[in-house]
Every structure is written in structure tokens, then in C-alpha cells.
Amino acid sequence: MKYSQRIWVGLLFCAALMIIPDYGSASLRPAPDGASADEIAKRSENNLRSDRTVMTARMTVVSPRITQPREMEFTSWEDREGERSFVRMDAPSKDKGTGFLKLHPNLWMYIPRVERTMRIPPSMMLQSWMGSDFTNDDLVRDSSETEDYNHRLLGIESEVDTHPGREAYLLEYIPHEDAPVVWGRILAWIDVERGVVLRQEFYDEDGEKLRTMQFEEIRQVDGRWLPHVWRMTPENKKGHQTTIEIKNMDFDAEIEDDVFTKRNLRKGTR
Amino acid sequence: MAWRSLGRNPRRTGLTVAATSFSIILVVCMMSLSHGNHEKMIEDGVRMSSGHLAAMAPEHLEERTLEQPLTWNTGISQTLASTPGVSGFTPRLDSFALVSQADSTQGMLIRGTDPAREDGVSEIKKRVVEGRFLSSAGEREIVLGQRGAETLDVAVGDEVLLYGVAYSLESAYELFTVVGLFRFPDSRLERGLGFISLEDAQSFYVYPDKVTEVAILLEDSESVPGVQAELRERFEGLDMKVHAWQEVVPELDQYVTLDKGGMYLILILLIVVVGFGILNTVLMTVMERKREFGVLLALGLRPGQVFRIVYLESLLLAAVGIVIGLAVATPIALYFQAHPIPLEGAMADALLEFNMDPVIIWKLRASNLIGSSGVILAVASLAALYPALKASRGQPIDVVRTA
Numbered sequence: 001m002k003y004s005q006r007i008w009v010g011l012l013f014c015a016a017l018m019i020i021p022d023y024g025s026a027s028l029r030p031a032p033d034g035a036s037a038d039e040i041a042k043r044s045e046n047n048l049r050s051d052r053t054v055m056t057a058r059m060t061v062v063s064p065r066i067t068q069p070r071e072m073e074f075t076s077w078e079d080r081e082g083e084r085s086f087v088r089m090d091a092p093s094k095d096k097g098t099g100f101l102k103l104h105p106n107l108w109m110y111i112p113r114v115e116r117t118m119r120i121p122p123s124m125m126l127q128s129w130m131g132s133d134f135t136n137d138d139l140v141r142d143s144s145e146t147e148d149y150n151h152r153l154l155g156i157e158s159e160v161d162t163h164p165g166r167e168a169y170l171l172e173y174i175p176h177e178d179a180p181v182v183w184g185r186i187l188a189w190i191d192v193e194r195g196v197v198l199r200q201e202f203y204d205e206d207g208e209k210l211r212t213m214q215f216e217e218i219r220q221v222d223g224r225w226l227p228h229v230w231r232m233t234p235e236n237k238k239g240h241q242t243t244i245e246i247k248n249m250d251f252d253a254e255i256e257d258d259v260f261t262k263r264n265l266r267k268g269t270r
Numbered sequence: 271m272a273w274r275s276l277g278r279n280p281r282r283t284g285l286t287v288a289a290t291s292f293s294i295i296l297v298v299c300m301m302s303l304s305h306g307n308h309e310k311m312i313e314d315g316v317r318m319s320s321g322h323l324a325a326m327a328p329e330h331l332e333e334r335t336l337e338q339p340l341t342w343n344t345g346i347s348q349t350l351a352s353t354p355g356v357s358g359f360t361p362r363l364d365s366f367a368l369v370s371q372a373d374s375t376q377g378m379l380i381r382g383t384d385p386a387r388e389d390g391v392s393e394i395k396k397r398v399v400e401g402r403f404l405s406s407a408g409e410r411e412i413v414l415g416q417r418g419a420e421t422l423d424v425a426v427g428d429e430v431l432l433y434g435v436a437y438s439l440e441s442a443y444e445l446f447t448v449v450g451l452f453r454f455p456d457s458r459l460e461r462g463l464g465f466i467s468l469e470d471a472q473s474f475y476v477y478p479d480k481v482t483e484v485a486i487l488l489e490d491s492e493s494v495p496g497v498q499a500e501l502r503e504r505f506e507g508l509d510m511k512v513h514a515w516q517e518v519v520p521e522l523d524q525y526v527t528l529d530k531g532g533m534y535l536i537l538i539l540l541i542v543v544v545g546f547g548i549l550n551t552v553l554m555t556v557m558e559r560k561r562e563f564g565v566l567l568a569l570g571l572r573p574g575q576v577f578r579i580v581y582l583e584s585l586l587l588a589a590v591g592i593v594i595g596l597a598v599a600t601p602i603a604l605y606f607q608a609h610p611i612p613l614e615g616a617m618a619d620a621l622l623e624f625n626m627d628p629v630i631i632w633k634l635r636a637s638n639l640i641g642s643s644g645v646i647l648a649v650a651s652l653a654a655l656y657p658a659l660k661a662s663r664g665q666p667i668d669v670v671r672t673a
Binding site: 114120121123127128130 | 368373438440443
């Protein structure tokens with residue numbers, strides 16, 4: 001065989017290796033109950049959200065910048081179908097009454113002390129929300145983890161940090177090409193039995209991990225398994241961590257349409 | 271003897287001299303133009319960024335967040351004021367904030383600065399086209415770029431809301447009055463930069479007595495390494511780093527280096543052409559004077575002596591050309607150095623694209639005059655070698671007969 005022919009055969013061989021699927025990896029392992037990745041993702045989201053939800057929570061930010069953790073309290077109203085939500089700060093006193101209103105695709109913020117409403121442009125969705133490690137996007141969930149992403153089941157793991165002994169699906173979320181999302185890839189560990197998310201890792205488009213969210217204190221509320229503590233740890237800010245602790249959650253709540261108005265935003269305190 | 275033979279054929283001599291002087295003029299003008307251009311780019315670039323030298327806390331250059339504070343005090347100020355070569359400096363607190371008015375919001379770099387010192391670095395007052403720059407006593411004043419103000423739909427006298435995250439992680443918000451608008455060739459800066467006073471910035475970001483950088487402007491961009499070393503010594507023991515502009519805005523440095531490379535390439539081509547020109551003239555001269563050299567050789571002159579005559583002739587030609595060239599080029603370059611050429615239309619737009627003011631400035635350096643003269647002289651002496659050798663190699667009998 002001529003030298004050039006040998007090179008060609010070699011190249012073909014390499015190409016063949018690349019197309020042959022990797023049967024050994026966990027990627028094609030089916031879920032034991034036959035659930036598809038999409039169904040698992042959907043079930044997980046439904047554990048955290050209903051059509052209309054009211055939530056009261058406390059947020060704690062720790063950082064090397066400050067000696068005392070910064071604590072805030074807020075209430076949020078969400079209308080999932082209408083793609084609108086409303087958040088009002090309840091504490092500390094400096095921020096009391098500060099409100100956020102999302103009427104898709106717009107986000108407004110109202111600051112009662114200066115009596116000003118400010119529109120937050122889409123380019124600012126990744127900015128820190130109230131100095132925490134959560135972003136404006138997290139707050140108003142402008143993107144949907146079920147609708148804007150393709151889901152793929154990577155396998156099943158049984159050691160998810162604070163949940164020893166619980167089996168969890170490892171799901172990979174890759175955004176649709178035209179989806180208005182901010183992450184390049186999300187990994188989610190979802191409890192096999194309860195369908196509740198235990199841990200999420202967020203990556204940028206270059207595959208670099210940017211932050212990790214851990215879900216703890218999982219208890220049932222209105223028949224849903226709800227994590228009551230959400231802990232966000234950014235990768236690039238050393239020593240920073242934000243914890244949201246859910247104090248009260250009303251699934252399928254009655255919310256008047258008046259809540260999602262600029263008039264309500266400007267009302268300041270309830 | 272060399273002198274006399276040059277005088278014998280004024281037209282031939284004149285042509286060679288003209289070619290040499292023309293090339294000197296070309297080289298000097300081109301270098302002045304290019305240097306002026308680069309200096310202007312650097313000048314504009316460093317004035318609007320962090321000066322020729324920037325003092326920062328260690329690692330601030332890489333991180334650029336409030337996480338690396340630099341404590342500003344009168345000691346630093348006095349040291350800078352007493353350092354030779356420093357023409358201006360200002361402490362700055364650069365950070366990010368949302369600037370909003372009605373339904374328009376724009377993320378901006380907010381530059382808290384000492385209103386009295388800022389102009390000494392950025393010459394911002396010259397660029398304010400409407401209203402005025404920050405006053406030293408004024409509170410809650412902001413100066414925006416004209417494009418930024420257009421995006422926000424605000425005018426001088428309007429109030430804008432600044433919203434950001436303070437160093438303490440508290441939310442920071444405050445109303446500021448727009449007191450002036452500036453224009454700047456770099457459209458991104460004109461859209462995304464706002465000036466407030468250092469005091470306001472320190473209270474807004476809860477960053478008392480701290481700054482993110484001290485921008486230092488030097489009298490001469492050539493003295494950057496010297497003053498940098500001096501300042502490093504003077505600030506020894508402080509938790510502070512002094513960076514040269516090349517580290518702060520490396521893209522500007524790369525652009526200038528690339529452009530310089532292009533200029534030198536063209537200069538080399540030009541000088542090669544000049545070299546061949548000289549070679550050609552001297553060679554023709556030698557051909558025409560074959561008979562003369564033959565006679566000289568026949569008269570008993572040694573080949574070495576003939577070589578020296580021809581060689582000396584060419585060097586003299588080059589020297590005269592260089593002197594004339596310098597005499598013409600220097601005033602031209604000096605004139606344009608003093609009188610920048612303003613540009614209009616498409617050319618101006620092109621320069622604005624590159625964030626430069628639409629003027630062409632020349633800059634003559636003594637080192638360029640000496641350098642280009644030296645190179646041309648060297649090329650001339652190289653080019654004269656071959657004809658001189660040829661003249662001295664002829665056999666007297668053959669040469670006289672055939673000629």
C-alpha cells in the first residue's frame with residue numbers, strides 16, 4: 001500500500017470511530033420508569049411553580065466584603081401563563097417598598113425613596129439582583145427551563161451533596177438555538193422518586209461553570225415537594241454565597257390582576 | 271579632485287543630489303506623519319483611559335471590581351505632585367451603574383473623580399460641548415456623553431437616577447442633575463461614560479477614602495519607563511502597583527506597534543529604491559567616464575586611487591543631497607507640527623471610527639533626522655561600491671581604445 005493510501009485509510013478509521021455511538025456511557029441509559037428527559041424536567045419545574053404562586057422569603061448574602069451577612073425579605077407574585085411577576089421588598093427598611101414588575105418582555109423597578117420607576121433593559125438581566133448572587137433573570141424567570149431548553153438524560157447518580165442516599169437523574173439542559181437564555185448549559189440533579197431538583201450547575205457557552213445552586217430542606221407543601229432553602233454559590237466571586245429561605249409558599253393562589261400593574265408598583269408598600 | 275569632477279557635469283550631479291534629497295524629504299515627512307499620528311492616538315487613548323501611568327491596588331488591573339480598593343490620601347497626592355515628569359493626576363473611583371430617566375435605562379461606567387484634577391489628565395473641559403464640567407463644590411452633579419444623553423433622552427438640567435450595588439452590597443440609588451455633556455471620538459465612551467465627583471461616588475458606592483485608580487499624565491510619553499520606575503521606588507511599601515498605559519490599554523499598544531511595523535516596511539522599500547537610484551546614477555557616470563578613468567590609470571594612478579575618487583564622489587553626492595533634503599524637510603515637518611491639518615468628510619469619519627480626532631498632526635524627532643540621514647548615507651556608500659570597483663578594474667589600454 002502506498003504511503004498516501006495508508007494515510008487515507010487511517011483518516012477513515014478515525015472518522016468511523018467518531019461516528020460510532022459511545023454505547024458504554026450513561027447517556028443512553030433509559031430512566032427506570034421510562035420517563036423521558038422532557039417529562040422529568042417538567043415535573044421538576046412543577047414542583048417549584050404553579051400557575052399562580054405567592055412566595056414570602058428571606059434572602060441572606062454573605063461576602064468577604066461585609067462582616068455581617070446582608071439580610072433581606074421579599075414577597076413575590078407570579079402568573080406563569082401570563083409571563084408576569086411582581087416582587088416587593090419587605091426588609092431592610094432602606095429597601096422596603098422597592099418593587100419589581102415584569103410584564104414580558106419588560107422589567108421595571110420602582111424605588112419609593114426617590115419615587116422613580118426605572119426600566120431594566122434585557123441586557124441587564126444578568127446583573128446582580130439587590131447585591132445578591134442571584135440575577136434579575138432568576139428573579140423574574142424570564143426564560144423557562146422547560147420551554148427554552150432541550151433536555152437529555154445523562155444518567156442516574158446517588159450521591160448528590162446534601163442528599164445522601166437519594167437517587168437522582170442527571171439531566172443536561174441545552175438551550176434552543178434561538179432561545180433568549182443566558183446559559184450555555186445547565187446540569188440538574190432531580191430526585192428520581194420525588195421529582196424535585198436537588199442541585200443545578202450553570203455553565204456559559206464555553207463550557208465554563210459559573211455557579212452552582214443547591215436545594216435543601218425538602219418538605220411537602222400542597223402535595224408538592226418543595227426545597228425550602230436555595231443556596232447559590234458563584235464560581236468567580238470567592239467567598240460569596242446567597243441563600244433564599246422560603247418562609248411561605250402559596251401554590252395555585254388567587255392573585256388579582258391589579259397586582260401586575262405599574263400603578264401597584266408605584267404604590268410602594270402594600 | 272572628487273569635488274572638481276562633480277562640478278564638471280552639473281546636470282548629472284544635480285540629478286543624483288535631487289534624488290537623494292527627495293528621498294530624505296520623503297522619509298522624514300513620512301516618519302513625522304506617522305509619529306505624530308501615533309503620538310496623537312496614544313495621547314487621546316491614555317487621556318480617556320487611565321493616563322500614561324495608573325496606580326492601582328494589586329490585581330485591580332486584572333479584576334477591575336471594587337474588591338481591590340486603593341486608599342487615597344494626601345501623602346500619595348504630595349508624592350505625585352513632587353515627582354518630576356508628572357504633569358497631572360487624579361484619583362478615580364470607576365464603577366458600574368444603571369443610569370435611568372423615564373423609560374430609558376443605560377448601563378454606564380461611572381467615573382468618580384476629583385473635579386479640580388480631572389482636566390489635568392483627560393482635558394475633559396475641552397470636550398464639554400454643552401453646559402459645564404463638574405464644579406468642585408457641586409453635589410449630585412453628573413456629566414454625560416452626548417450620545418449617552420441622547421439614548422436616555424435627557425438634556426442639561428434634567429435629573430437622572432443612578433442605580434447600582436454598593437461595596438457593602440446594599441442597593442445604591444441617587445438622583446443626579448445633568449450639568450454638562452461631552453463629546454468624544456470613541457462612541458462607546460461617549461455613550462457609556464459618566465462623570466460624577468469622587469465624593470459623591472464614594473458615598474454612592476459606600477467606599478469611604480478609597481479609589482480604584484490614580485490616573486497619572488506625564489509631560490512626555492517617552493518618559494513612561496523612567497517615571498514608572500521612579501514612582502515604584504517612591505511608593506515602595508504601599509500596597510499599590512504602578513502600571514504603564516501599555517498594560518492598561520494593551521489593544522492601543524498593539525495597534526500602534528502594528529502600524530509602526532507597516533511604516534518601517536514601507537520605509538525599507540523606499541530606501542531600497544533610493545539605493546538602486548544612486549547605484550544607477552553612479553554606474554552610468556562611471557560608464558560615461560570610462561575613458562577618463564582609463565587615462566588616469568594609464569597615467570599611473572593605482573586602481574585603489576581610482577576607486578577612492580569614484581567612491582568619494584558618490585559619498586559627496588549623497589552628503590550634499592542629504593543636507594539639502596534635511597534643509598527642506600525640517601521646516602516642512604516643523605510647520606505641520608505646529609499647524610495640524612484638519613480633516614473633513616469621509617476621511618474625518620474614518621478617523622473617528624478609530625476613535626481619533628479628525629486632524630493630522632506631525633511630530634518631528636531629532637533621532638529620526640539623524641537616523642534617516644545615517645541610513646541613506648549607508649545605503650549610498652553601499653550602492654557606490656560596485657561602480658567604484660568597476661572603474662578601478664579596467665585595463666587602461668582596452669578602455670582607452672574602445673572608448
